[in-house]
Amino acid sequence: MAKKESSFMNMVLTLLVVTIVAALALGGVYNVTKGPIAIAKRKKVERAVGQVVPAFDTIMSEYKVKPATGRDSLTFFEAWNGDEKVGTAVKTFTDEGFSGRIWIMVGFDSEGAINNTAVLEHKETPGLGDKMDIKKSDFPKQFEGKNPKDYKLKVTKDGGDVDAITAATITSRAFADAVQRGYDEFMVRAKKED
Secondary structure, three states: OOOOOOOHHHHHHHHHHHHHHHHHHHHHHHHHHHHHHHHHHHHHHHHHHHHHOOOOOEEEEEEEEOOOOOOOOEEEEEEEEOOEEEEEEEEEEEEEEOOEEEEEEEEEOOOOOEEEEEEEEOOOOOOOHHHHOOOOOOHHHHHOOOOOOOOOOOEHHHOOOEOOOOOOHHHHHHHHHHHHHHHHHHHHHHHHHO
């Protein structure tokens, strides 16, 4: 049997077939995994809300707010226990992290005091910036019970009240920035409700 010589057209057709097969495979994998990924993200957010506000039985409302000072929205979750609103969780962010955007959940009581915080997503340096997570250090505990109207959400090096993570001042500043963004929008909403 004679060996068939490759031509430009044969190579283009082969490349086209390989590209189509790869695209269909990727599309299929995406369609199969997008539902479970969305469910996992939602459960992570619900767990974070549970960590940052006092015990509740219902999230009565969830809504997005686009701050005047940002291009992306913050998400608010109002937690209720029976007929009483026990707190508001705010999914907030900062772009000031050492390795980019950081998403956190901050819980506030009705007066604006911070109940707790939870890190949702980050790309900070392992062993340094990732210490902003309660699983890695006690850094977030210093925010509990503090009201940002009296507690300056800046690291002490910048004249604030936040003790920075050793060797991760940029991450500490970013964490405080995200909390401040959440607090500012929480207070805007609180004033509108009055």
